[in-house]
Amino acid sequence: MPGEIALGRRYRASRTVVREALKLLSAKGLIASRKRSGTRARPREAWNMLDADILAWRLRDGRAEPKFVSDLLHVRAVVEPAAAAMAARSHTKKSLGPIEEAFAEMERTAHNRVAFADPDRRFHKAILMATGNDFMGAFAALTEAALGAFVRIASRHRGAPGPSVPLHRAVLEAIRRRDAEGAQAAMTALLDRTARNVERNVKGTAKGKGRARARRT
Amino acid sequence: MPGEIALGRRYRASRTVVREALKLLSAKGLIASRKRSGTRARPREAWNMLDADILAWRLRDGRAEPKFVSDLLHVRAVVEPAAAAMAARSHTKKSLGPIEEAFAEMERTAHNRVAFADPDRRFHKAILMATGNDFMGAFAALTEAALGAFVRIASRHRGAPGPSVPLHRAVLEAIRRRDAEGAQAAMTALLDRTARNVERNVKGTAKGKGRARARRT
């Protein structure tokens, strides 16, 4: 990368500000600084992929979407059904409440796609929190990024999100009655629908051998 | 938190250094700064739990281990079998190589626990990378933290890690023959053994209703 003084000239900022910005990127694993050699970009596998900022930046890029969206779908398909099962086993009154609230608002806004997006996010996040596992909460950033991306993708193509309400209801009810297998199956069904929707609306979602991609640093 | 100048006095550092340190913590989600109000700690769910530094810091604390280790085991039980299945489906020569190399060294060092730890880490990381899914690679930090912790826990209690070699071999061979279900099952068996070992060697692993823990910020 350009040196700190050069970056300072480029963006009209003092070296202090440049250094703090680089420190931020360094903390997220994007770059690494060594004396004399300067600051270099780190390989993709060093990035904190679940960091909310990194997810947002990669989304805003727009062009990088196809494999990105596909990977997102696959990881959600792994994590969220398991999280639903864990939540069914170990939820409490305190942690079940937010799930029920979010679902109630989803029912109220089932006719309006933009108003539906926020309770949808809260629903999935509340389930992750209800697992009681600290690491599951870390996926909230991922699901929120995914939902944000999918809303942008689907917003122009289809109507109201009404049909997904009963699928969400099935997840909630299975969790409420502490039916782990049922919650897992219901969440799988819900994500399958999402995946089909996204795949239908996006051309070239890099399914199949989508791995062989650019892989630029 | 104390103000930046106070921290500077406390640690004999200039405000520049203090600010860069705070920026690092801020990038990882531990703290947030607002003008005039000062810098405050953020709730646990805002932390980047998969960040390598945060995992290392939480491990070095020592006392926080019981629920931490339990959560680690549960997340691995969710992610790694699925990763093994994905790797079985979409590995290439390039991505299979590191798995085989790591396993070969595990066989050579099966008698020596400390020498065994490193290829063990590489084995699990290589599988995560072989999925071809960028987000799966992000779990490498987690599995490495987990293995580091488990080695510390088990090092004083038991002998050589020999018995786990055939379990690893089963995972490798299932991946090599592109048997997704087999790889998933083999990885589940491997992690089950690890979990049983850890639970046997640690008192009070916060199994069951381990959720109701301190939850301090």
Next chain:
DNA sequence: GTTCTTTATTATGTCTGACATATCGTCCGG
């Protein structure tokens, strides 16, 4: 000519002191 040692350069890392800016608490007047 090759190799080892020394020196110089150059980037990051640290320090200092100052000013800018926004926000919270307080005070005052309506």
Next chain:
DNA sequence: CCGGACGATATGTCAGACATAATAAAGAAC
């Protein structure tokens, strides 16, 4: 009791200087 002006305070930004270490180049020994 309420709303606006004002001052205090902590973060945010700036400028210039020096420290430090790692690389590259120059030089000495063989």
